[in-house]
Amino acid sequence: MKSLALFATLLAVPGALSQASEYAQCGGIGWTGATACQSPFVCTELNSYYSQCLPGSPGATSSSASSTISSSSAPTPTPSGSLPRLGGVNTAGYDFSAATDGSFVDNSVSPPVSQYSHFASQGANLFRIPFAWSEMQPTLGGPLNQSFLSRYDATVNAALATGGYVIVDVHNYARLNGQIIGQGGPTNDQFASLWSLLAAHYASQSHVIFGVMNEPHDVPDLGAWATSVQAAVNAIRSAGATSQAILIPGSSWASAQALPTEAGPYLLKVTDPIGGTSKLLFDVHKYLDSDNSGTHADCVTNNVDVLTTLVNWLQQNGNRQAILSETGGGNTASCETDLGQELAYVKQAFPTLVGFSVWAAGAFDSTYILSVSPNPDGSDQPLWVDAVKPNLP
Incomplete structure (x- = not known):
């Protein structure tokens, strides 16, 4: 098993190796380390910010990146958003009430607030805190549930106290009780009501990021x-709430792979009343297991090809930005390698990719297949230590 901690250390020391190892960074804007790769790997440009040692032959361009190299040598302009590089973790628990059809069962659990300082001490500065719509707003168009909001606020405030950012995430899959928002289910006005109340509540919190909706899926009219x-x-x-960033999700479970060809062209037309689009970011997810479900312990891909295509699409369409707000894997050798490579790519693709939050800690214990929750003795899961921590901001 390759040690991702060692990999990250070598990346951090310019010139530490005369030749970069397999899948290591070998170029990009601001890069000062090795630019040649150990045979048979070839330094391949994935975007202006990141070149990586990929399988290939000298003088050849890796097929996985051939479509990403620009015909122009001019660097891509830097997106104008104000968010720093972000990296962190989902803290699940309140979302345990939300099913994928948008139905609600009252079994939410408050994530342990001690986790925020624990992860922040290691460099995490992004925490995504999902919740069920019906628990936050029991009646469509009605007031927020003040009892639940008090619980949720305590969690959000604990995360904000670390100095990091919090994604307030409505975890309802673009529907309520099986019916899709604006397409036979809750009306757009009812959906807007929820966000109007939440935004007014957090309007003074500049480090809150509004996650409009978790994982829309099977949406007939994009x-x-x-x-x-x-x-x-x-x-x-x-x-x-005019200072905060807003995350707008696409289709197919907010798929990073599907965004450029499915919902993305429609979402490009969404405008921000405060002007510009620098505070409207795309919310994307991508897992690394065989069916992209995040339900298997083993990983089969590092997703660099998919994310490269996404980065190019973002840069070619107004130089937009995205956050990988869900990704993750099991505590296995394959995931320690693949997730580490994926997150290294995300880190180097800043500012087009602002950052990531892995799934998941919070109320999950260490037996959950994708758990990065700390162990009872305070130690961390191998995946966090070897793949996530080295790629935090």
């Missing part, structure tokens, strides 16, 4: 979904 997203964005800004 143009209509973009209209629903626009309603949420308008509601957030109208409520006075």
Whole structure:
């Protein structure tokens, strides 16, 4: 098993190796380390910010990146967003009430607040805290549940106290009780009502990021979904929350792979009432197991090809930005390698990819297949130590 901790250490020391090892970084804007690769690997440009040692032959371009090399030598302009490089973890628990059809069962659990300082002490500065719509707002168009909001606030405030950022995430899959927002289910006005109240509540918290909706899936009309997203964005800004970034999700479970060809072209038309698009970021997910479900302990890909395609699409369409708000794997050798390579790519693709949050800690214990929750003795899972921690900001 390759040690990702050692890999990260070598990356951090310019010139530590005369030749970069397999899958290591070998170039990109600002890179000062080795630019040649150990045979038979070839330094392949994936984007302006990141070149990587990939299988190939001297003088050849890796087929996985051939479509990403620009015909122009001019560097891509830097996106104008104000978020720093971010990296951290989902802290699950409140979302245990939400099923993938948007139905609700009252069994949420508060994530342990001690985890925020634990992870922050290692460099994490992003925490995604999902919740079920029906628990936050029991009646469509009605007031927020103040009892639940008090619990949720305690968690959000513990995370914010670390100095990091918090994604407030509605974990309802673009639907409520099986019916899709704006397409036979809750109306866009009812969806906007939720966001108006949440945004007013967090309007003074500049380190809150609004996650419009977790993992829309099986949405028949993507143009209509973009209209629903626009309603949420308008509601957030109208409520006075003008300093915060907003994450807008695509289709197919917020797939990073599907965004450029499915919902992305529609979501590009979503506008921000405060002007520009620098605070409208795409919310994408991508797992590393055989069916991209995040339900298997082993990983089969590092997703660099998929993320390279996404980065190119973002840069070619207004130089937009995205956050990989869900990714992860099991505590296995394959995932320690593949996830480490994926997150190294995300880190180097900043600012087009602002950062990541892995799935998941919080109320999951160490037996959960994708757990990065600390052990009872305070030690960390191998995946966190070897793959995540070296790639935190």
